[in-house]
Amino acid sequence: MASQGTELAGGDLKPRKLGLADLSAAVHTVYVTRLQQLMRDSLLHYAYGSTAKPPSRTREMLFYILLYPAWANLLRQGKLWGVGHAYSLMVWGSASSQPKQPESPLSRIVGAILSRLSKLSGLLDTPEQKKRVKEFGEKAKLCVGESLGDKVQDMTTVEALLTLKEQRHKGYASSLVRAMMDQADEEGRGIWLVNSNIVDNTPFYESLGFKTVNYIVLGDDNPAWTGDPVKLALMVREPTARSKE
16 A cells, blocks of 8 residues: 655656556556555455465466556556556545446447456455455445445546655655645545555545545454454545635
């Protein structure tokens, strides 16, 4: 996940929507940050870091390969933003009430193929891992519905935010979120996200105007989980009125 930063290191490293040429670098960033955060990120640790023996090299290679269709689909949808050579990534989730851009028949076919291929990664998960991922999905949906109600349809969401460890504290992640904030403010939209690393990331998000409105609790009703219940924070930033110059 992202760390707090205030200034971009290098004026040319601006947030941008990534393209196909960035796919390989983006997949590398996703894979490496997953390994770096496996024990720090509460959701990753609960779902994957504590449920199985270290995976074989073949299994890891398959997982890496299957990242390509999943993240290529995000590129196709225009949801993947980044800084530099994919040093930091953000998945930009548009409000569900926004009109969708029309797709060509070919684009829809490509999207369907990429979606099916990306789901193959689930075959690498153990039954317990699948159970925990499903638990998160169900509890997150319930928490968002109870906390935000119908207004969530008009809100933008940070679906994912990650930065390579060696590229943190340079303002890359905050610049990505600020790009979303600028557009959300122009449109009068709030932003919501699930903070899965409360200890490290809460100060970062609070510095950008996000507030915790509820918690998602995992593992409290799972007999296979012997640790303390896992808490994830549902955070919201309300739109800020722009001053007229």
